[in-house]
Amino acid sequence: MKTAIILFNLGGPDGPGAVKPFLFNLFSDPAIIGLPQPLRWLVAKLIAGRRAPVARTIYDHMGGRSPILPNTEDQARALEAALGPEFKCFIAMRYWRPRARDQVAAVKAWQPDRILLLPLYPQFSTTTTGSSVREWQREARRAGLDAPTTTLCCYPANEGFVEAVVDGVRAGLARMDRARPRVLFSAHGLPKKIVSAGDPYQGQVEQSVAAVLARLALPDLDWVICYQSRVGPLEWIGPSTEAEVIRAGADGVPLLVVPIAFVSDHSETLVELDIEYRELARQKGVPDYVRAPTVGATPSFIAGLVDEVRRAMASGRPIVSGEGPRLCPGDRVGCPCGETR
Structure with missing residues (x-):
């Protein structure tokens, strides 16, 4: 049985000229800015114009483009190899190419x-x-794509x-000296009003950290969950990273510093964590600053995705x-699993 797996991710600019339209796509999403049109369009245009110069500087640190697409392609190929020839992965980025419309056609x-719709966000957020x-x-309806579809909402x-x-x-x-370190589990933040309205993201980040701590089994570990990218x-x-x-x-x-909600490297890890917060740590006298890797296409993460794919396909x-x-x-109330109870 031929199964198409749609891997969702945020996306990122593929060159300096893509930075401003990428930001416009981001801030014109009603899930990000809940204003009616045409006000949302105008606000997105204003924010994109103001933030584009700063964002271009950020992407300059990464060669002028985001690495999120090639990183996601590595994960897609690894997942296909693990699942077998009846499965094919298609990448649908939310705010830059390849977009859902192109991939629906493919x-x-x-x-x-x-x-199977498979987000590369372990924790669900609206x-x-x-x-x-x-x-x-929306794009599948427009194109008349009507194959039976299952959504894996979170893991x-x-x-x-x-x-x-x-x-x-x-x-x-293992890279740190004998001094007892503090572990920061850092996730992308959300406005409080979104969480207060029922978005399950913060609670699911806490579930992820609890599972990691249980497996680590280090009872004296000094740790905290924090949120970045405000x-x-x-x-x-909060608290903020x-x-x-x-x-x-x-x-x-x-x-x-442990990225707990990012599964591949992009600007939030390579620039915000690796450069900006590292420099802040130096300025504030933090004696050592180490960033753990993202899970990427590691065999354990891919095996976990394989388990989720097979479970979802068998669920009905x-x-x-x-x-x-x-x-x-x-x-x-933002949890979509409530729709199937």
């Missing part, structure tokens, strides 16, 4: 018997997986994902979570 031409799924569904405690993170933590700890005037969930770096300097403790349900019908408390 999937339709391949004529699969079934489709702003990431939710937005990508809605765009895919925050997937064994392969957790094992890959734990391996990264252990490798990072933009705009709204209040965001920046504030935790400053606190570590005041406490005189070394830091191991349109929306599947990593651990059954619903991972989130009932007040997390």
Whole structure:
């Protein structure tokens, strides 16, 4: 049975000229800025214009482009090799090429018997997986792509994902001296109002960290969950990664920073964590600063995705979570698994 797997990710500019339109696509998404049109269009245009020069400087550190597409392609090829010839991966980026519309056409031409929507976001948010799924569904309807489709909404405690993170933590700890470090589990932040409205992301980040800590089995570990990449005037969930770096300097403790919600490298890891926060740590007197790797296309992470694919394909349900019908408390109304209860 031919199965098309759609790998969702954020996307990133593939050159300096793509930075401004990428930002416009990002900020014109109603899941990001919930204003009605045409006001949202105008605000997105304004923000993209203002942020483009700073963003180009960020991408200059990475050769003028984001590495997220080639990194995702590596994951796609590894997943195909693990699953076998009846499975084919298609990459659908939310805010830059390849977009859902192009990939819907490619999937339709391949004529699969079934489709699995697989986000490369282990933790569900309405702003990431939710937005990508809605765009895919819209484009699939427009193109008349009607193959039976299952959505894997989240897998925050997937064994392969957790094992890959734990391996990264252990490798990072091995690079540090005998001083007792503090581990920062850093995730992309969200405005508080989105979480308060029922988005399950923060709770699922906490599930991921709890699973990692259980597998590490280091009872005296000094650790904290924090959130990075804040933009705009709204209040965001915290504590912020920046504030935790400053606190570590005041406490005189070394830091191991662990990306817990990013599965491949891009600007948030290669620039924000590796350059900006590293320099902040130096300025604030943090005695050592080490960043653990993302899970990438490591065998354990790919094996975890294989498990999720096979579980989802056997479920017979349109929306599947990593651990059954619903991972989130009932007040997390943004959790899509509630639609299938």
